[in-house]
Structure formats: structure tokens, C-alpha cells
Amino acid sequence: MRSVRKDWSPAEPLLYATLSMPLLVLFAREATKPREQTMHIDDLILVSVDDHVVEPPDMFKGHIPTKYKERAPRVTTKDDGTDAWVFEGQQATNVGLNAVAGRPPDEYGLEPTRFNEMRPGCFDIHERIRDMNANGVLASMNFPSYPQFCGQYFARADDKDLALAVLRSYNDWHVDEWCGTYPGRMIPLSLPPMWSVDEMADEVRRMSKKGCHAVTFSENPEKLGYPSFHSAHWEPFWAACSDEDTVICLHIGSSSQVVVTSIEAPIDTLITLQPINIVQAAADLLWSPVLRKFPEITFALSEGGIGWIPYFLERVDNVYRHHRAWTHQDFGDKLPSEVFLDRILTCFIEDAFGLESREKLNLDMITWECDFPHSDSTWPQSPEILANHLQGLPDEDVVRITHRNAMRVFSFDPFSHVPREQATVGALRSQARDVDLGYRSSARLKKSGSELVSVMSLASRTASSD
């Protein structure tokens, strides 16, 4: 009951006014009851703040200005039959673990792949919505694939007018077409033209007018050849995000660097470390001037997990106490941990320990991710796996984590398009009973033998298949 009462959408003020008297009575009566979980798995409402679109080959059609039509990125099929985007002399393959949903686990890998080896829900919005329904997911925010997390692929073009036209077309396609086809189902997310901070600020404002309040940025721009979080360079961008209530999403891997402990290390090492590497961005950001100078902006640590954060917060406060006398850090009347808890949106796919430790986090800033169609995704069993993690949490906390925090932080209101009773896991799944959830296999991608897959062997295997 609590979740229904507290989780009204902006469209419900009249209903609220009508019902407020009995609800207040109910509230008074319930106030003495222990907070408890009464919610059934079918009643969950799931909003995922991190999934991925594999951009379809025709994405620029109708969006790119005629002048640049011939020079926009396009898909080509290579001699080995795999597909790649080409643009200004660059090639981007649909590699890796980036579209393995529905594939048997022994076909995972980093090889370049083909559109016809992927589940159509990776790139076809109609099929994507059906895949979301089959997984009971109401809404989703989609990060880019071939342009890389901050549009580096576009930024590398020598002709920056072309790059800007392409990037804007990408954003228009993303908001108008990918998100716009099924209103209320996709949280829009824009790419930034990183080569010009003024253009970045303009694009944030332009996208905000279209209802987009999220932008993907780098966990470490210095590693991409740009100034760091510590530079005043980015201030026009931060200011625009602050003005427009636009959340800056730092996805793992968005520094284009992976931590390679050893070239001989098995690939499992790299996969293990990918999410927690975001701790570097968390520290960099927290000790930078950004959060203190722009007290309204919010950052998201996309796919960063949550279970390591209580340790991290204790550490930063210890460092502040031990070292501030000589490092001259000043957080005023707050501790660094408090600034983090107020301003950093935290995001998890599977993180039972993080949820058990939730009292050390800010329950208003914890969000859930599905990560479709990547290899860490829980699709199509997300409701079951998440419900298992949420056991023991009171309904109101379940509501915050599963959708209300994401809605508030990203200024996103699915319920003005999808009635609440049609937004639940049970309701969505009932529309998708015909979706085929069986594995689709490709002999080409099957891994045979028992040899360990190392960073090195994989790199050479990928190279030899090119």
C-alpha cells in the first residue's frame, strides 16, 4: 500500500486531492506498523538506467542534413562477412560482449560480429520494446555503441562541422525515433560534442528542450586527450547541465581504457575489474572542484555497482581528516562522503551486498540497470534476479530503487504515457508471451576446447579474424 500511496505520478494531483483524507487516516494508522515488503514480483515497476542500443544501419535517414548525407557514417559488410561502421576513414566493428543477449554463453566473445547474428531487439526499436516487455521492463536508458560512450568516433573527424552535424543527427535520431516511437518507454540520453565546450553547452540546452535530461560523458576526459575534471575548461558544460537539470552519466569504459593487469591475464580478470574501475572516476570527481562549484548538478556512475561504495566513503572521509591540513581541501560544513551521497547517482545490475549495505548509501540515489544486450545483463530474468536481491526491503524502498529514483533524477515520467497498472512486470510480460526467449546459436562464434581465454589470446584471435 505504501508504494501505491507515495508513488503518484505528476498526472495524479486530482486523484491525490480526492483521496488525501482517507490516505492520511491510513498513513496515521500505518505509521506504527513496521515497514515491510508486501509486493509481489509481478507488481514491480522496473526502470533501467543503463542499457545499450546497437544503432541500426538506417539511423541517419531523415535526420542528417542533405549537405552531409554522403559523408555520414554508414554500415559496410567486410570480406569476412562481419559488419562495420565506416566514417571519415575510421572503421568501427560491432565487436565483443556488446550484443550477446539470447546467445549461448559459450558463444560470448569479443569478435567482430554481424547484425544478423544479433537479437533484433539490439537494433530494432519494435523488437526492443518486445524484449523489454518479455523482461517486464517499463523503461530504459540506452547508451551508444559504435560512436563510443562520449561520441569519440565523431570527434575524431577532421571536419568539425561535419562531426557536429552527425552528432546532432545522432541525438535527434535517438530522441525522436529511438525514444520517440514508444513514448514513456525510453529515457533519452544525448552525446556531447566534446571537441567544443560551447557546442556541448548548446547541445545540452537544445536536447533539454526536447525533453532529454541526461548526457553521457567520460569517466576521465584526460585519458581521451581532453582537460580533466580539475580544469575550468568544462565550466560552460557544467553550467548548462546545472541549468537544465541534466544528469552527467559516466559509464564504465568511457575513458576508452581498460585496466590490463597483465597481458597474460585471463579475460575474467578484465571483466571482474571493469565495474569497480569506476572508483577512480569517483575519487577524481569528488576531489575536483566540480561538485562544490556547481552544487546542483548530478553525476551517475553508470554500471559502477554499489557494494564498494560504503568502503570508499569511509576512506575519503579518513583521507580528508588525515591529510587536509597539508592538501588544503575544504568541503565547508560537509564531509566528502556527504557530498557524494547527495550528488552521485549509483547504479547496479546485480549487487546483493550493496543492497544489504543500503543504510550506508543514499536510498534516494540508488538505481537499477538491466544492461541489455551486454553479457552482464540479467535479461530475460531480471525481475526474478532483482526480486531476490530486494528481499526484505520495505515496499517504499523497493519503489525508490526500481523506478522512482530514476524518474526523479532523469525528469522522466513514463506514467503520463503508460498507465501505472499497465507498467508492472506482470502487465508487460502478459503482452509478450509470444516473444521467443530461447538461445539463438551461431556456429561461427562457438568457443571450443578448454584453453583459457587471455587478454593476449583474445587480442590475437580478434586481429586474425579481421
Place this chain on the structure above:
Amino acid sequence: MRSVRKDWSPAEPLLYATLSMPLLVLFAREATKPREQTMHIDDLILVSVDDHVVEPPDMFKGHIPTKYKERAPRVTTKDDGTDAWVFEGQQATNVGLNAVAGRPPDEYGLEPTRFNEMRPGCFDIHERIRDMNANGVLASMNFPSYPQFCGQYFARADDKDLALAVLRSYNDWHVDEWCGTYPGRMIPLSLPPMWSVDEMADEVRRMSKKGCHAVTFSENPEKLGYPSFHSAHWEPFWAACSDEDTVICLHIGSSSQVVVTSIEAPIDTLITLQPINIVQAAADLLWSPVLRKFPEITFALSEGGIGWIPYFLERVDNVYRHHRAWTHQDFGDKLPSEVFLDRILTCFIEDAFGLESREKLNLDMITWECDFPHSDSTWPQSPEILANHLQGLPDEDVVRITHRNAMRVFSFDPFSHVPREQATVGALRSQARDVDLGYRSSARLKKSGSELVSVMSLASRTASSD
């Protein structure tokens, strides 16, 4: 009571036999009682598995063979008055945050320093024992300073016979003199001659005969130019450690690499990340063949903290389940997390969250560190700060964490030299009431102004003071 009953030393079998009957009666009666904490702070017995020796200038006297006497490392005073070790054309300054105990926090920093600016307990064993007494610490394991964590300073010598003679002299000095002067007060720790795996194995066996069951090694030997954990190269070394019950200690920073997020980042970023960077070694080691091929050896993650570990263990098990079908990892009937919990000694200085989460860890493999004389040390308030962290833990868990685990894992028995009743915080402190615990100040090192200290500004400041 439980702690007294269960925490007997090997020297106490007679006492145990005499008292066993009434104790068994008491045990049967207590078994139904809840586990609780009854211990007073003065009753704690503290064994620290991570402190640091600043080697004294006369350390080679009486240890180095005559043949190499003139070529052994020696201390020189530079033109700016700071001290440095010189050896085979290399210079190693006593820089940094490595000897700040007893200094006001606004004098911390990374500048090269002088012996006479340090607290004598950094390098003088008699004063060190007094400083340990003043902090209630019974025993301590000391990592090296100028030779670096794995003796890289010696390994760089072209003449490897010289290097081996110097390294063995170092180990002899460490065990016979630094640890031997006050029996039962120092846990011995040897350096490995990394340039020869056979010499490493021999040195482990030689040191074991002297009662030394710990060796310091690199968290990532590949970063030092050697083969990685994944290479068969190290097997003679692992085998010797396995045979001799020698623990391999991987101290943070022992890959000689720090994570620099950005050259403009404030130094606080680097300090924050130093401990948790060990997560890379943890992943590298766990997915390597070492733990599975040598099922008896133990590694320690020295100064790595513990609060991030439950998150990490959940992550590695998830990676194993999601990816083993194509990466071909095989842990037999165990999960990777179980192998970690059995075989990795975990170590913390201050980690309240880690202790709150102890049920996710192996309580027999958690140890405490003082980190004297580094800047993260809790000296001289270790008992008070640790007791605060230990609140609510039953006595038997306090005993495990404060000393019994360290004693067992490092095959170290202080109680055969120091009677238990003289080993407590209260007893040790009562011997050290005259130790001056006031700050000792040096105008040269004081940081004035309010300018932030960044990685870059510190690097240039250090350079200009050279």
C-alpha cells in the same frame, strides 16, 4: 573469559591440561550464552601485520661480506641537507609520507627528508619498541623503505652477485638485528632476489630456517618487468613458500605504479585510491593458476583494506557464472570467492564498514595493521581507534582479529618471549609513560598558504627541492 580460554599460546599446554576440566564445565555452561564483548581496551593484545622500517645508516655493519663492504648501499647527505641512500649509481631519498609519525599534519608531504627530521622510532630499534609500547602494540611486521617493497633497488644492480650479497645481508640484518634485538616483538619478513627464481626459492628456505615465514613480493611483477602471476616462471618460488609455510605479502604500491587519474588531480585522489588499487592484484591472483596449483600457500593483501572485499567476492562469482562457458575457468567444486576466503589474508588499518561486514569475510583471515610511521597510521591512538571499530564484536572475534590470526598465519609466537599478561595494551603502555608523544615540528616541511596540492605541483615542488 572466552578469549582467555581459547587463546592459549603453544607454551601453555600444561596450564591447559591442569585447567581443562573446570574450563570444559564452564564451556558447556557458556555455550548457551550469547557471544559478547567483555574486553576492556587495556586488555587488548595487538599484533600489527604492516608497519615500516626506515633502515638505519649502519645496517650493513657486521652483515655484509668484506668483499662487498665498499660497494654496499650507504647513506649520503645531499647539498640541500636531505639524506639519501646511494648504491651502484642509484639514489634513493627518504621521501614522502613514509616517516611522518609524530609530525604535525601540515608538515606531511612527499619531499625528501633527513634522518634528524624523523622520529627516531622510525630507524632505531630501541626507540621503535618504546614507540610500540606507547601505542600498546605487542608485535609488528616491518616492510622495507629504500629497497622498495620487493628489493627492486638491489635488483637494478648490474652485478647480481653483489645484489644477492646485499639482499642477503639486508635479510640477515632484518631478522637477526631488527627483529632479534627484542624477541617476540617483530614478525620477520624477507626480501626476495627477484632476478632469479631459484635464488628466491633458496632464500625463502634459508630465511625459514631462521624463523622467517613471510616474504614481500609484488602485487604485479609484470609492471616491474618480470613475468606475471599467470606465468609458470615463479613456480619454484611458490613451491618453496608452500613447503616452508611462508606467506607472500603483496603490499599496496609494490608494483611501483600509482594510479594517476589526472596530472592535475589533487594528491587526495591518489591517496584515496592507493589501498583499493590492490583489487587489481586480487583479481589477477584469483584468476591465475597460482592458488589452484599450490593449494597450501597464503597471500596477504597488505594495507589493502577489507570493506570492498564482499562486493569483490560477489563480483568474481558472478563473472564465473556468467562467463566460464567461454573463458574455460574451472575452480572444481568451489567458487572463486571460497578460494579467496580460504587463502588470502586480509589486512586493515581503519575499516569500520569492513568489520561491520565481517560475516561476509573469513574471520580467521582478517588482521590488523598499525602502519607506523606512515601517514595513514593510527599511532599513537591505535588501541582507542581500533577498539571503536571492534565495538559489538564478541571477545573471541576480537582476539582473532587483533593477534591470533596473525600469529597463526605467520607462524609467530610472541608469548614464548613475552608473557601474556605483559603483552596487553595496558601492560605495554605502563612501560612507556615517559615516551614523548607531542608533535615534533620542522619549519622546512611546513605547508603554508591554501593552494591545493596536486600530483603535478607536488612533482615539480619535489624536483625543485632536489
